[in-house]
Amino acid sequence: MTTVLQAKPRDFVSTPAVERVAQRALRYLQSGYSVHLKGAAGTGKTTLGLHLADLMGRPIMLIFGDDEFKTSDLIGNQTGYTRKKVVDNYIHSVMKVEDELRQNWVDSRLTLACREGFTLVYDEFNRSRPEVNNVLLSALEEKLLVLPPSGNRQEYVRVHPQFRAIFTSNPAEYCGVHGTQDALLDRLITINMPPPDELTQQQILVQKIGLEPEAALAIVRLVQAFQADTQVDSVSSLRPSLMIGTICQQHGMAPQVEDPDFRDLCADVLLDRAAQPLAEATQRLWQLFNHYTAAPVTLTEAPPEDPSEDPESIIFDYIEQAGSARLAEIEAALKLNRFQVVNALKSLIDQALITKQDSGNKPALYQVAVPEPSLPQVPERQ
Numbered sequence: 127m128t129t130v131l132q133a134k135p136r137d138f139v140s141t142p143a144v145e146r147v148a149q150r151a152l153r154y155l156q157s158g159y160s161v162h163l164k165g166a167a168g169t170g171k172t173t174l175g176l177h178l179a180d181l182m183g184r185p186i187m188l189i190f191g192d193d194e195f196k197t198s199d200l201i202g203n204q205t206g207y208t209r210k211k212v213v214d215n216y217i218h219s220v221m222k223v224e225d226e227l228r229q230n231w232v233d234s235r236l237t238l239a240c241r242e243g244f245t246l247v248y249d250e251f252n253r254s255r256p257e258v259n260n261v262l263l264s265a266l267e268e269k270l271l272v273l274p275p276s277g278n279r280q281e282y283v284r285v286h287p288q289f290r291a292i293f294t295s296n297p298a299e300y301c302g303v304h305g306t307q308d309a310l311l312d313r314l315i316t317i318n319m320p321p322p323d324e325l326t327q328q329q330i331l332v333q334k335i336g337l338e339p340e341a342a343l344a345i346v347r348l349v350q351a352f353q354a355d356t357q358v359d360s361v362s363s364l365r366p367s368l369m370i371g372t373i374c375q376q377h378g379m380a381p382q383v384e385d386p387d388f389r390d391l392c393a394d395v396l397l398d399r400a401a402q403p404l405a406e407a408t409q410r411l412w413q414l415f416n417h418y419t420a421a422p423v424t425l426t427e428a429p430p431e432d433p434s435e436d437p438e439s440i441i442f443d444y445i446e447q448a449g450s451a452r453l454a455e456i457e458a459a460l461k462l463n464r465f466q467v468v469n470a471l472k473s474l475i476d477q478a479l480i481t482k483q484d485s486g487n488k489p490a491l492y493q494v495a496v497p498e499p500s501l502p503q504v505p506e507r508q
Contacts, residue, residue: 137145138177139333144170147317151178151292151381152464154315160266160291165319168363171294172249174319178292179245181464183453183489187239187246191253193304197261200236236261240271243286252295252303259310266291266313281339324350327364331371341381345370348383355410356400369395383415390447437462437470442494445480450493 140148151161155178163171179186189200239246251259265271269285293314296303322330324346337449348366373391374381381388393411400407440460445451451459456467471492474480483491 138173139326139330141323141329142318143323144174144326147319148178151317152181155182155290155292158290160314162293162295162314162316163319164295164297164316165298166321166363168365169319169321170364171319172247175247175249175292179247179290182245182288182290182470183468184288184290185242185244187235187244189235189246189248189251190249191250193253193255195254195258197258200234200258200261212302212429213354235269236265237283238254238272240265240285240289241283243288246289246291247488248291248293250296250303251293252306255304256307256310260307263293263309263313265289266310276433322364327367330364331367335368335375336373337371337375337381341374342371344418345374345381348418349396351414352392352400352411355414356402356407366395366399383418389415421428441467441470442474442479445492446494450491452489452491454494455488 151163151174154161161178163175165171176186176188216420236246238244261272265285271283271285273281273283275281295306326341327346327350328342331337331345332339335342337345345367349370349442353363353366370381370391373379374388379387379391383389393408393416396411397404397407400410402410437460440463441456444456444460448455453464453467453471456462456471457464460467471480471482475482478495480492481495483493
């Protein structure tokens with residue numbers, strides 16, 4: 127099924143600020159609660175939600191909120207309708223059309239996630255109407271998903287113990303969003319997503335686009351300064367920096383304010399986003415150009431890593447000594463957080479140093495890879 131996903135946490139950019147938020151959310155999910163990531167566009171809610179879902183170690187079911195959603199789009203519906211025409215004997219000019227139902231139920235994404243214990247990521251859930259999301263109330267609280275009445279199946283699904291839900295939402299003042307019912311919010315732990323800090327934005331441009339750290343920092347600081355001056359009440363979004371950085375990288379453009387092409391690029395990306403009149407925003411942007419021409423960029427350094435605390439080596443040695451181990455056992459024994467353990471395990475698997483054995487509904491088992499025996503070489507004939 128195309129909606130069942132596997133995320134790639136090694137592509138996730140982790141900095142101290144991001145990891146603090148992620149650790150809080152992961153703690154709540156591991157305790158059985160659903161998490162609500164709330165914040166402005168461009169703060170990384172969806173990316174973090176998918177990363178957290180991957181850390182739960184279960185298949186991921188992704189749903190995008192939609193104003194056109196009906197309850198059946200979440201839980202499922204009956205299929206196999208046949209349409210028949212019925213002539214009204216009293217009013218012959220009226221032709222009625224009735225649907226004849228064949229009892230064939232098809233689970234939709236929420237029902238499948240609840241039944242199988244998947245991790246649900248419901249992106250921008252407040253774009254769906256509140257009455258549609260009411261079906262979530264009993265699933266999150268009583269662990270029962272109520273289905274429409276039917277004579278040939280149960281009218282509820284018992285929610286799997288490993289089912290978890292991660293919600294994301296934009297602020298209520300955004301266009302196209304609905305107010306969320308208090309009963310649903312009361313069942314969630316809401317984390318207000320802060321805007322990404324300077325180091326996080328820099329590292330995203332470095333790791334996602336391939337920019338040099340100095341160039342990435344120059345773009346981030348220019349965009350942040352412009353947004354601070356022209357959008358006083360707006361949360362700083364990363365998207366303008368990504369746009370500018372991507373175009374610079376793909377077209378070999380140096381991100382230097384002395385370059386007229388770079389100035390034109392910044393003007394095209396930034397000016398239309400300003401809350402100020404165009405003339406004022408343009409004047410402020412040129413003032414920033416002049417400022418950064420005179421002031422060189424000082425590189426933000428990430429804290430150095432201690433090579434003696436390499437999680438991969440520590441985890442490999444532990445698995446080798448234990449013979450085999452599960453994710454939770456490694457976390458508890460080595461006092462490492464799940465981010466370190468998951469990333470290290472995936473790296474060790476990529477290097478063919480360990481293997482992962484899935485065992486049905488039980489957590490996967492990790493073992494040291496056994497090297498394949500080499501074939502004896504046959505001497506060449508003289």
